[in-house]
Amino acid sequence: MRGVLILSGGVDSTTLLYKMHRDGYEVDALTFNYAQKHKKEIACARAIAERLGIVHHVVDLSALSSLLGDSALLGGKEVPSCHYTEEAAKKTVVPNRNMIMLSVAAGYAEAHEIAEVFYAAHKNDSTIYPDCRPEFVQALRPAIRLATAWHPVELQAPFVDMSKAEIVKMGLSLDVPYELTWSCYRGEELPCCSCPTCIEREEAFALNGRRDPLLGSND
Numbered sequence: 001m002r003g004v005l006i007l008s009g010g011v012d013s014t015t016l017l018y019k020m021h022r023d024g025y026e027v028d029a030l031t032f033n034y035a036q037k038h039k040k041e042i043a044c045a046r047a048i049a050e051r052l053g054i055v056h057h058v059v060d061l062s063a064l065s066s067l068l069g070d071s072a073l074l075g076g077k078e079v080p081s082c083h084y085t086e087e088a089a090k091k092t093v094v095p096n097r098n099m100i101m102l103s104v105a106a107g108y109a110e111a112h113e114i115a116e117v118f119y120a121a122h123k124n125d126s127t128i129y130p131d132c133r134p135e136f137v138q139a140l141r142p143a144i145r146l147a148t149a150w151h152p153v154e155l156q157a158p159f160v161d162m163s164k165a166e167i168v169k170m171g172l173s174l175d176v177p178y179e180l181t182w183s184c185y186r187g188e189e190l191p192c193c194s195c196p197t198c199i200e201r202e203e204a205f206a207l208n209g210r211r212d213p214l215l216g217s218n219d
């Protein structure tokens with residue numbers, strides 16, 4: 001089995017990579033440079049891919065950023081310091097980001113005759129980002145199938161009904177090296193611990209009775 005994975009370098013897609021690895025998949029990982037402020041995640045994705053010795057491509061879509069508005073992730077609006085709220089989500093949304101990345105991934109999969117494309121959309125994200133919702137997955141699945149007629153590509157989003165805490169639980173059982181992952185939108189030396197994704201990440205570890213290894217050991 002071979003699958004294409006959108007690997008951001010964060011908690012969710014890294015856990016999915018380790019799950020695919022366990023399930024016997026040969027993985028081709030794609031990481032997207034869309035001129036995000038937190039470029040550190042790209043270096044993290046590279047290190048994670050190297051650790052598993054998988055095929056990894058960094059796809060440069062940075063030229064698109066000027067067309068995609070003033071998202072906080074692109075350095076436009078200020079990164080909010082609060083839990084995910086509708087307002088915080090609006091500031092951090094990159095318009096149609098998953099559709100753009102999945103579209104490229106489906107093309108890559110067809111070109112390499114790989115039958116499945118995976119991404120790590122999950123339940124927490126689905127309340128705030130439209131392109132992480134089950135309805136989106138259900139709608140895009142047949143569209144990708146129709147667009148890739150000779151080597152049909154199937155879209156897989158196995159975490160779509162799981163919370164981030166459940167993903168971390170799975171990852172801990174798979175020995176995911178979370179110290180290599182990056183989430184913080186500010187992309188500084190250390191996690192800021194106050195942006196929405198930092199807060200959500202720490203909560204997911206706390207719900208599993210663990211401390212994020214990026215913030216120190218569990219001892």
Ligand SMILES: [Zn+2]
Nearest residue numbers: 184192195198
């Ligand atoms: Zn942060």
